[in-house]
Amino acid sequence: MTKRALPPVVARMWGRETASRHGPRPSLDLSRIVDAAIGIADNEGLEGVRMSSVAAQVGVATMSLYRYVGSKDELLTVMADAAAPEPPAIDGRPWRDYLTEWTRANRDFLLDRPWLLQIPRNTPPVGPRALRWLDRALAALAGTGLEVAERINIASALTGYANTQAALVHGMTVGAEAGGDGTIGGLADYGDILGQVLDPADHPELAAAVHARAFGAAEEWIDDADFAFGLNLLLDGVQALIARHGGGAAAG
Amino acid sequence: MTKRALPPVVARMWGRETASRHGPRPSLDLSRIVDAAIGIADNEGLEGVRMSSVAAQVGVATMSLYRYVGSKDELLTVMADAAAPEPPAIDGRPWRDYLTEWTRANRDFLLDRPWLLQIPRNTPPVGPRALRWLDRALAALAGTGLEVAERINIASALTGYANTQAALVHGMTVGAEAGGDGTIGGLADYGDILGQVLDPADHPELAAAVHARAFGAAEEWIDDADFAFGLNLLLDGVQALIARHGGGAAAG
DNA sequence: ACCTGAACACCGTTCAAGT
DNA sequence: ACCTGAACACCGTTCAAGT
Numbered sequence: 001m002t003k004r005a006l007p008p009v010v011a012r013m014w015g016r017e018t019a020s021r022h023g024p025r026p027s028l029d030l031s032r033i034v035d036a037a038i039g040i041a042d043n044e045g046l047e048g049v050r051m052s053s054v055a056a057q058v059g060v061a062t063m064s065l066y067r068y069v070g071s072k073d074e075l076l077t078v079m080a081d082a083a084a085p086e087p088p089a090i091d092g093r094p095w096r097d098y099l100t101e102w103t104r105a106n107r108d109f110l111l112d113r114p115w116l117l118q119i120p121r122n123t124p125p126v127g128p129r130a131l132r133w134l135d136r137a138l139a140a141l142a143g144t145g146l147e148v149a150e151r152i153n154i155a156s157a158l159t160g161y162a163n164t165q166a167a168l169v170h171g172m173t174v175g176a177e178a179g180g181d182g183t184i185g186g187l188a189d190y191g192d193i194l195g196q197v198l199d200p201a202d203h204p205e206l207a208a209a210v211h212a213r214a215f216g217a218a219e220e221w222i223d224d225a226d227f228a229f230g231l232n233l234l235l236d237g238v239q240a241l242i243a244r245h246g247g248g249a250a251a252g
Numbered sequence: 253m254t255k256r257a258l259p260p261v262v263a264r265m266w267g268r269e270t271a272s273r274h275g276p277r278p279s280l281d282l283s284r285i286v287d288a289a290i291g292i293a294d295n296e297g298l299e300g301v302r303m304s305s306v307a308a309q310v311g312v313a314t315m316s317l318y319r320y321v322g323s324k325d326e327l328l329t330v331m332a333d334a335a336a337p338e339p340p341a342i343d344g345r346p347w348r349d350y351l352t353e354w355t356r357a358n359r360d361f362l363l364d365r366p367w368l369l370q371i372p373r374n375t376p377p378v379g380p381r382a383l384r385w386l387d388r389a390l391a392a393l394a395g396t397g398l399e400v401a402e403r404i405n406i407a408s409a410l411t412g413y414a415n416t417q418a419a420l421v422h423g424m425t426v427g428a429e430a431g432g433d434g435t436i437g438g439l440a441d442y443g444d445i446l447g448q449v450l451d452p453a454d455h456p457e458l459a460a461a462v463h464a465r466a467f468g469a470a471e472e473w474i475d476d477a478d479f480a481f482g483l484n485l486l487l488d489g490v491q492a493l494i495a496r497h498g499g500g501a502a503a504g
Numbered sequence: 505a506c507c508t509g510a511a512c513a514c515c516g517t518t519c520a521a522g523t
Numbered sequence: 524a525c526c527t528g529a530a531c532a533c534c535g536t537t538c539a540a541g542t
Contacts, residue, residue: 004441006448014449024523024525051516061527063517072516118372123423124442131446131455138457148466150481156420157413157482164412171375189256190376194383196258197266203383205390214400229402230409233489240488276506276542303535313508315536324535508541514534522527 009074013081013127030068032058034082037075038113041083046115049076080119081127085109087136096235098140103158103231106133110166117167133159144242154238161234165227191215261326265333265379282320284310286334289327290365293335298367301328332371333379337361339388348487350392355410355483358385362418369419385411396494406490413486417479443467 011017012030036057040048051072055062069075088105090098110116125131137155138148146154172190191210200207209215263269264282288309292300303324307314321327340357342350362368377383389407390400398406424442443462452459461467 004444006445010445010449016449026525050514052514062515063528064526066517067525120370121419121423124420126445126449128454131450131458135455135458138461142457148461148464149478152461152466153478153481154485156416157485160412160416161409163416164408167373168376168408168412171373192256193258193262193378197262197268197378198383202380203387205394206383206387209390209400209404212400214404226401226405229405233406233409233493234485235489236492237485237488240492241485278506302533304533314534315509316507318536319506506542508539510538510540512535512537514536516531516533518531519529520527521529523525 008070009077010126012069012074013078026067028058028060028064028068030078031082033065033068034075034078037079038083041079041115042113046118049079051075076119078127080116080121081129083109083113083116084129084133086129087133090136090140093140095140095144096239099137099154099158099235099238100231102133102137102140103162104227106159106162107166107169107227110163111170114166114170117163117170145245146242150241154234157234158231161230165230169227260322261329262378264321264326265330278319280310280312280316280320282330283334285317285320286327286330289331290335293331293367294365298370301331303327328371330379332368332373333381335361335365335368336381336385338381339385342388342392345392347392347396348491351389351406351410351487351490352483354385354389354392355414356479358411358414359418359421359479362415363422366418366422369415369422397497398494402493406486409486410483413482417482421479 006014006016015030033054037049037054040053040057051065052062054075055065065075069078085105088098088101125134134152134155137158138151141151141154144151191213194206194210194215198207198210258266258268267282285306289301289306292305292309303317304314306327307317317327321330337357340350340353377386386404386407389410390403393403393406396403443465446458446462446467450459450462
């Protein structure tokens, strides 16, 4: 309410830095730094992103970066917003069609840049990109008669779902790689590991599932069907809610 | 299928270390180390967990820890499993009642130990505790006629939801604290920030929502109602699925 | 086989000058 | 006001001995 000063990271993400009056002009801007950092993360993963490597990439001394970013954490926060693509266009589609694509696109860009999954998000969305994603989801639900708070909750549940799925698929796909030392190398392995480790007395249901090779079907376990399954759970719930409201166009 | 050797972390989590034949007996075991590390994380947050601080806590040299843990990352992985409580007991309750409590309990222990949210999970669950949680969810759905794969997917969607919600609530509650420098200090701030930053042309729906003070209602925005809302979205979806299967006891 | 001290490598960040 | 080199602090991990 009280119009407090914006937190520094937020100000920077929106280009709201108080412009400096005199003295030499800056030789960089934040977006060049962020793009360089994103490029490094794409190529080498998040561990490749060091203040020194980013600085080298843009051709300045490491220290110069601290003119543009308060800390490495801030840099990561800004990267996380900038690395997302624009949300898909609505084009007048019914809410369910659109939100299906929206959620899928959300998951997909996380899988394209799995290092995004490693950046801890301690706040609700504040960056322009993330807020544009939220905005589009709200717009898609505009005709449904749902209240704003409900629509926000739905969008947040869907983002959460996209995140969870991306993390799961990524964890299964990559397996033993930089970072998680000697972990799991795909689904066959996973069932195998569970089989070796489970105590039927302690994990009866799982032991039965493993025995029944529920994890053996491997390839199709991770594919799109599972994603659609959970997503439709959520969207069915939304649809039921809309119906209960006696609301607008509950097309699908 | 091929009964590969267990990844070292997994072996350690399940106490499957190959016992050593002769020479001095170990002066520690993994669980003492892990408990110490958890204690530190509870008191000081995850940054307080250093190999040196953990070693000091158990009274050995830093280097000794590497007898029990391959790396700090491994230690974190083991901590993440050990820090979870046991899942709630089913007591013959109908699936919907139980899964509601299950998901809520899941969120709650994450909020009790928010440092768990910071530990990146690159794999599906492999620890005994996490697998017991999964097992109980499968058991609760046993009478519904759903297939194992479906039940696993449901459990995974629910854990994901618990995680997302915990992260959201935590991010909103703590605000400016160690780690996320000068970020958001609660919901009033959030609405305020959005108000300052949004461009109505670019974020029309959100701008309208902020204008209508959809974020101003503050206190109740984050409370239990929102959690229940999204959860019921999911559970309604599950219920619809069960009904479609023409399946068992869809009580709840 | 287990424990340990010293040493190394790496990296984020502070500081005091420079222009 | 912006850039920079040197230096500091911190911490995970390797190594070579010790028992």
